[in-house]
Amino acid sequence: MLKKTTLSISIRVWLVLILNVLVLLAAFEFTTTSKASSHTVLSINPAQAQYLYMTKQSSSTCTLTNSNWSGWNEVYGSGTTDQALAATSDGIELYLYMKGMNDKVYVNTCFQNQWSGWKEVYGSGTTDRALAALASGSAPQYLFMKGMNDKVYINTYDFAGHWSGWKEVYGSGTTDRALTTAIYWGGTRWLYLFMKGMNDRVYVNILNQLA
Numbered sequence: 001m002l003k004k005t006t007l008s009i010s011i012r013v014w015l016v017l018i019l020n021v022l023v024l025l026a027a028f029e030f031t032t033t034s035k036a037s038s039h040t041v042l043s044i045n046p047a048q049a050q051y052l053y054m055t056k057q058s059s060s061t062c063t064l065t066n067s068n069w070s071g072w073n074e075v076y077g078s079g080t081t082d083q084a085l086a087a088t089s090d091g092i093e094l095y096l097y098m099k100g101m102n103d104k105v106y107v108n109t110c111f112q113n114q115w116s117g118w119k120e121v122y123g124s125g126t127t128d129r130a131l132a133a134l135a136s137g138s139a140p141q142y143l144f145m146k147g148m149n150d151k152v153y154i155n156t157y158d159f160a161g162h163w164s165g166w167k168e169v170y171g172s173g174t175t176d177r178a179l180t181t182a183i184y185w186g187g188t189r190w191l192y193l194f195m196k197g198m199n200d201r202v203y204v205n206i207l208n209q210l211a
Contacts, residue, residue: 076115077108084130084178088141097121097131097143105131105145105155122163123155130178136189136210144181144193150174152195152205171205174198183210
């Protein structure tokens with residue numbers, strides 16, 4: 001009985017693997033017509049065989065395959081930074097965040113292959129580290145930063161398109177490094193925010209009433 005059960009599970013696992021491979025092979029090549037003379041691959045999700053492909057201003061057809069990168073092209077807006085970037089998408093627009101050279105926080109959005117250019121995120125926040133960003137469905141969006149005073153701050157972007165402004169995250173945490181965040185889907189959506197403490201230990205703060 002145990003051998004039959006084990007064999008049945010093994011067959012199901014192999015079938016799932018074969019189906020995933022077929023999906024990936026079918027999605028490896030696609031053609032997109034855009035409005036841009038320059039184009040940038042922003043991210044790739046091999047698990048879903050999806051390419052996030054952004055372009056700006058021209059008329060061309062480009063084919064991407066699993067081994068065919070576009071090459072690096074500057075994101076419209078002439079932004080400069082000395083830290084890593086953060087990006088999210090609500091399924092309609094793509095949001096790219098950066099810490100500017102003046103330590104202010106900026107966002108550049110892409111809608112229908114057109115970049116908005118860099119604009120300061122509402123709230124006059126400043127940071128010397130990379131940002132952390134997360135989208136919860138279509139909205140809201142959560143943007144986190146380590147403040148210049150080493151405290152942890154959040155700025156949310158709601159359904160109406162308004163920023164809340166920077167507010168300290170509950171718990172009086174302090175850090176000297178960038179944060180990271182993720183959503184855990186366990187029947188209920190929980191937001192996990194992680195930081196390196198000033199004592200070099202790792203800490204988590206959980207928001208369990210996600211909008």
